[in-house]
Amino acid sequence: MFLYLAKRLLLSIVIILLAVATLFLMLHMIPGDPVSIALGPRATPEIQAAYAAKMHLDKPLPYQFLIFLSNVLQGDLGSDVFSNRSVGLTLSEQLPFTVSLAVAALGWSALVGIPLGCLSAIRPNSWLDRFTGILSVGTIAVPSFLVSIWAILLFSIALRWLPVIGAGDEGDILDQLTHLILPAFAVGLGWVGYLARMVRASMLEVMGENYIRSARAFGLRPRTIVFRYALKVAILPTITLMGVGFGGLLSGAVFAEIIFSRPGVGRIIYDMVLARNFPVVQGAVLATIVLYVVVTLIADLLVSWLDPRVRDSL
Amino acid sequence: MSVTPSDNYATVASPVPDRGYSIAREKLFLFARNPLGMFGLLLVFLFFAGAIFAPVFATHDPFAMDIPNRLAGPTAQHWAGTDQLGRDTYTRVLYGGRVALEVAAIGVSVSLVIGLILGMLAGYGPAWLDNLLLLLFDTIRSFPTVILALAAVALLGPSLKLVLAIVIVTSIPGYGRLARTSTLALKNAEFIIAERSLGASMSRTLARHIMPNVIGPLLILAAMDVPVVVTIEAGLSFLGLGVQPPTASWGTILNEGYLIIRDTPWMVIAGGIPLVLTTLGFTFLGEALRDVLDPKLRKGR
Numbered sequence: 001m002f003l004y005l006a007k008r009l010l011l012s013i014v015i016i017l018l019a020v021a022t023l024f025l026m027l028h029m030i031p032g033d034p035v036s037i038a039l040g041p042r043a044t045p046e047i048q049a050a051y052a053a054k055m056h057l058d059k060p061l062p063y064q065f066l067i068f069l070s071n072v073l074q075g076d077l078g079s080d081v082f083s084n085r086s087v088g089l090t091l092s093e094q095l096p097f098t099v100s101l102a103v104a105a106l107g108w109s110a111l112v113g114i115p116l117g118c119l120s121a122i123r124p125n126s127w128l129d130r131f132t133g134i135l136s137v138g139t140i141a142v143p144s145f146l147v148s149i150w151a152i153l154l155f156s157i158a159l160r161w162l163p164v165i166g167a168g169d170e171g172d173i174l175d176q177l178t179h180l181i182l183p184a185f186a187v188g189l190g191w192v193g194y195l196a197r198m199v200r201a202s203m204l205e206v207m208g209e210n211y212i213r214s215a216r217a218f219g220l221r222p223r224t225i226v227f228r229y230a231l232k233v234a235i236l237p238t239i240t241l242m243g244v245g246f247g248g249l250l251s252g253a254v255f256a257e258i259i260f261s262r263p264g265v266g267r268i269i270y271d272m273v274l275a276r277n278f279p280v281v282q283g284a285v286l287a288t289i290v291l292y293v294v295v296t297l298i299a300d301l302l303v304s305w306l307d308p309r310v311r312d313s314l
Numbered sequence: 315m316s317v318t319p320s321d322n323y324a325t326v327a328s329p330v331p332d333r334g335y336s337i338a339r340e341k342l343f344l345f346a347r348n349p350l351g352m353f354g355l356l357l358v359f360l361f362f363a364g365a366i367f368a369p370v371f372a373t374h375d376p377f378a379m380d381i382p383n384r385l386a387g388p389t390a391q392h393w394a395g396t397d398q399l400g401r402d403t404y405t406r407v408l409y410g411g412r413v414a415l416e417v418a419a420i421g422v423s424v425s426l427v428i429g430l431i432l433g434m435l436a437g438y439g440p441a442w443l444d445n446l447l448l449l450l451f452d453t454i455r456s457f458p459t460v461i462l463a464l465a466a467v468a469l470l471g472p473s474l475k476l477v478l479a480i481v482i483v484t485s486i487p488g489y490g491r492l493a494r495t496s497t498l499a500l501k502n503a504e505f506i507i508a509e510r511s512l513g514a515s516m517s518r519t520l521a522r523h524i525m526p527n528v529i530g531p532l533l534i535l536a537a538m539d540v541p542v543v544v545t546i547e548a549g550l551s552f553l554g555l556g557v558q559p560p561t562a563s564w565g566t567i568l569n570e571g572y573l574i575i576r577d578t579p580w581m582v583i584a585g586g587i588p589l590v591l592t593t594l595g596f597t598f599l600g601e602a603l604r605d606v607l608d609p610k611l612r613k614g615r
Contacts, residue, residue, distance in 0.1 A: 011449075011452070014449065015449070015452055018449070019457065022453070023465070026465060026469055027469075029469060137594065137597060137598070138594075140593075140597070141541070141590050141593035141594045141597060142586075142589075142593070143545040143548070143549065143589065143593075145549055145552060145568075146568070146586045146589060146590070149568060149571075149572055149586065150582065150583075150586060152575065153575060153579050153582060157575065157576060157579070158579075244455075247455070247457075247458040247459075248458065248459070250458040250461065251458045251459050251460035251461065254458075254460045254461065254464075255460070255549065255552075255553075258553065259572070266460075266461070269461060269464050269465075270464060270553065273464045273465070273467060273468040276468065281464075281465065281468060285461055285464075285465055288458060288461055289458075292458065
């Protein structure tokens with residue numbers, strides 16, 4: 001177990017380091033001198049030189065990278081070019097919005113998708129199974145940003161049920177929740193079908209195993225067998241999938257945040273790319289990558305904790 | 315796409331004594347009996363035809379403005395209504411399909427070829443190369459697509475070429491991993507060992523013996539990948555990071571429609587439907603092909 005943990009952690013760290021290096025190189029390939037962008041056209045050469053020295057922009061690139069890396073490791077992500085605000089502070093304000101959206105989306109799709117997959121595996125080819133099959137393909141076929149737009153059209157403009165813009169008033173939990181419904185619905189919808197399909201497939205596989213046959217021979221109800229015994233094993237590939245799919249979920253969150261004018265990391269990245277405010281872009285992209293790597297790590301550890309067979313295989 | 319794999323089966327089947335019908339025909343028959351697969355094939359055919367023959371099917375010039383009739387709903391003259399400048403939405407959707415087809419055709423084929431080569435090298439080559447390539451694939455996958463695209467657009471400015479580059483870079487790991495797994499399974503097969511003991515070079519072994527056995531699942535993955543690629547293009551163009559107006563793409567139509575969603579619902583409806591139909595078509599086709607050609611894959615993915 002310890003060896004597995006060490007290997008898995010090392011892999012995560014290497015991936016984050018590679019991503020940081022890629023990001024750093026990409027941002028240094030941007031046309032335009034960061035000094036003149038930061039100070040504007042009227043700065044004198046002396047001020048420019050002083051700024052370059054202060055930000056270590058006069059040093060060679062590998063040296064700059066090491067400084068960048070040590071700053072990142074100390075939790076210092078630099079500051080906003082325009083407002084001089086700490087990027088870390090901005091992110092810590094925005095991250096909860098994105099995380100709550102992602103958790104809400106994944107949560108409702110798991111709550112609907114996993115039972116749906118189980119029920120259709122209990123009776124393959126029943127009407128519920130066929131319905132789930134059509135639902136899966138249907139929901140996977142509509143990209144999340146299209147679901148967002150069509151949901152606005154239906155629930156906000158035609159029916160006038162739910163608010164469209166923003167994340168709700170601060171402190172008013174009920175208002176924030178009603179603002180969360182549509183984005184979470186849009187981001188999670190494709191996952192309902194995806195999860196139902198995954199769970200159904202692995203459930204059917206598990207149902208063929210000996211211990212399930214024994215349980216059946218004891219006369220347990222199919223429902224009890226599926227939810228009490230088979231689900232424990234059948235859920236494992238789904239957990240891995242949810243971890244890996246978290247990146248796609250973050251992409252969906254970017255669209256949802258832009259379409260619904262919600263605050264969040266995705267929206268910050270989009271706005272700051274358009275404003276060419278690179279320290280914020282850099283910090284926010286780094287934060288999403290770390291978030292993604294941590295989530296896949298948690299998913300993998302969860303699977304290895306639940307299933308001892310995985311521990312030995314890596 | 316359905317022709318190449320069945321040709322393979324035909325050559326394999328030829329030494330089999332005459333049974334009245336070939337395995338290729340049997341596969342074709344199996345495919346034709348799959349209603350969802352045929353429906354998918356029809357949608358895919360519509361996607362290609364609509365894009366290739368867009369000027370023939372179009373009722374208007376995609377850029378011609380008809381200001382008095384702007385923001386119209388569907389009428390006899392404008393089948394899917396008009397946009398904020400009075401341009402015909404039906405015509406623009408047809409022309410938007412050309413962008414989608416271009417991105418899908420180039421993006422999928424280039425990433426398929428690169429992924430195939432890298433994957434075979436990873437599976438067949440030395441262990442350090444395998445580890446390096448896997449690490450590379452995992453790193454690419456750790457960037458959420460849209461966020462990678464945003465970072466790239468910040469660097470280079472929006473363009474169709476950039477969309478293509480992003481599509482290719484993000485799709486390579488999928489093909490690479492699949493090719494690697496199949497290559498690993500073949501690596502120690504007897505016919506490969508025989509080939510190696512005859513002194514065949516690595517490139518010959520890979521190209522003549524491994525590739526024909528690996529390519530089948532990759533082609534199925536490619537069919538299923540087309541909607542993903544089309545969606546990435548539409549999504550990036552929707553954000554204003556891909557195809558630029560006035561060029562019509564399903565993404566730009568959706569973006570313009572989203573901005574005027576309170577005035578007319580028709581643009582976001584007309585811009586979205588082809589996206590859904592394309593996805594459904596390629597998904598059904600891909601699944602039917604997989605069931606017919608490679609029943610083993612049914613459980614995976």
